[in-house]
Amino acid sequence: MNREKRIHKMAGLILCEPTELYNILNQFNRCSRLAESNYLCLLDARTKREYNESHIITAKRALQNENGEYLCPTSIELESLKYCVVYDGNSNTLGKGTPAIECARILEQRSRHPIRVLKGGYEKFSAFYHFFRTKKILWMPQEIEDFKPYPAEIIPGLLYMGDCRQACDLQIQKDLKIQAHVSVSEELETLFKTESGKLYHIPFPDSTESGLLLYFPGICNFIGSYLMSSLAVLVSSRLGISRSSTVVMAYLMYQYRWTLQAAWNHVQKCRNNMRPNRGFVKQLSDWEMQIHRVAVTDISDPNY
Template sequence: MAGVQLCEPRRLYNVLNQQRRLPRLAEPGYLCLLDTRTQHEYDDSHIITARRIKQSPSGDYLIPDSEELRCVRYCVVYDCETSSLGHCDCEEEEREKGTRDIHQHSKRILANDFLISLGAGEGTAVRYARSLQQFTRHPVLVLMGGYKRFSACYPFLRTQKILWMPQELDNFQPYPVEILPAKLYMGNYRQACDQQIQKDLKIRAQVNVSEQPAMLFTEKGKLLHISVPDSLEADLFSSFATICDFIDTQLGSGAVLVFSSLGISRSSTATMAYLMRSCRFSLK
């Protein structure tokens, strides 16, 4: 089995905001985000693109199509505020019962969905995730702290929207990737010029490692522009110390965004340099 793992809110935030040519949320088989809370709680607000787990007339929770789960890269489940995998029954007992329970669950079918009986209280996400792990190739992720913690960290990713059309996902505007919680972000030029993003993430300074000037921050000392061409021959190494010192200075007063034109090579190089120099991260 793929297993069950806890997922920090920051990890889900970054999963939601990945992009290639288009946002990765638009890719089939990328993310299956499942909400196990009550219908009222879900309708009030939920995480963007989340689907509420359906229930049978008898109140049993339905497992989504097993073929969909088998192909998905990230399967994330959340409830109100589960904070550990120990909220459900004793883990040793669960391991012993696992094979037998899965066999029983797999025999109960309703309209191409699998049924599972779960309590609606604390730990629902963990118990539900354990029932999904037989269908997935990757570990099922349980959101640590549930919706309560995630929505407190990222209130701008809450919604009441239920149905997302493919074109809407294609046009979804991702936020910068979060490198250090609420402190260091990495993104592209468009994100750096978006005032709403700066407000939502409380960004107070920027490091621009592209040739394009960005003048969103007019306050003196809040913008560092290292003009570097997008070329294999470009010299970014000589500016590492300047970049790192600037970020260290600015983090005391708020979050910092490091960006380049596309937010891929130059910005990631500068960000890795900072993590290795100031945070003592290894290259691995």
């Protein structure tokens, strides 16, 4: 009983923005993180009819007993699960007894991590990400491993960060309504299908010697000119880990006057395995100095 109380105190419920769930679904290393058994449990607390008509990709329907009470999934180890997200039609707060809240209250009793309730539910998420709606119920392990992630969403609906494969995928460009690209790679990908003037190419390798700092003002002006008109931009590099994250952080620091630490934390939340090389970290620190007239972030911290 004491153990159950201890777990209950460590859990709780929090609202999950649609962009957060989008990024959770699109995390990957060598393959999609959705293939990891202890990564994500996504539960649909709507009716069986609504679930069968359409649901968020990989979601399972939350089951109920004969009294209408929600049940914990028996196939999931909630205590070791990184993310558990529950949604219904359109829940927006944690204060009402909606289906998503009722289901989440049952789950939190066995979870060490907060249970996320999708803000706006299925209706809001599917309006933003219609390409993640599906009728598919059963997923084979190989299908999950082969799931092709989309770019990380840095600023909802406007700024994305990805790798070269994603940048060259015409379906991704169409789904995310990408209007311009920033490509930081040694060679310009021949598969790019974009109009002249909508591509900013920086032909640098992922090397500590690459001098991206001089390009930051031009990059920020290029990205800003599109975002100001509500046009989406995708920043990419070969793996979408080092060079692209450096450029994205430089823009966030410039546009919002964020410190390097604030930009770093935000981008890392959007793409868990982002990692600029040490040379780029130093250049971002110099960029912070130019913006704030002082080096606010201590880049000797092992986190950087």
